[in-house]
Amino acid sequence: MKAPLLVLALALTAAAPASEQRIDVALSNFKFTPSTIALVHGQRYVLHLTSSGGHSFAARDFFAAAAMPAADRAKIRDGKVELDSDTAVDLHFTAPGAGTHPIKCTHLLHASFGMTGKFVVN
Numbered sequence: 125m126k127a128p129l130l131v132l133a134l135a136l137t138a139a140a141p142a143s144e145q146r147i148d149v150a151l152s153n154f155k156f157t158p159s160t161i162a163l164v165h166g167q168r169y170v171l172h173l174t175s176s177g178g179h180s181f182a183a184r185d186f187f188a189a190a191a192m193p194a195a196d197r198a199k200i201r202d203g204k205v206e207l208d209s210d211t212a213v214d215l216h217f218t219a220p221g222a223g224t225h226p227i228k229c230t231h232l233l234h235a236s237f238g239m240t241g242k243f244v245v246n
């Protein structure tokens with residue numbers, strides 16, 4: 125009687141909706157940790173941004189391509205999210221099609237000091 129149970133378990137696994145995955149990214153002088161964010165097309169995520177020091181998370185192309193609830197899209201201004209020191213912002217989204225999208229901090233000289241990153245969607 126084990127085989128029917130196994131089939132049932134596999135069927136339930138396949139039918140389960142994709143759950144939201146959390147990604148933590150820390151902004152600090154002068155880097156994103158991690159700097160490469162790997163995503164899977166169609167997967168739902170919540171991006172949890174935290175900052176020590178004032179920084180921005182600018183990813184205009186990615187934000188334009190990703191599906192996102194209006195409440196979270198409202199946190200984005202001119203392609204970026206601004207974070208004061210010791211603050212956090214959550215962004216829920218569904219990963220867009222495969223591709224690479226740049227991330228940078230737009231504060232003066234921060235990107236030239238190395239504060240850049242990328243989304244890589246597969």
Ligand SMILES: [Cu+2]
Binds near residue numbers: 231
């Ligand atoms: Cu910065």
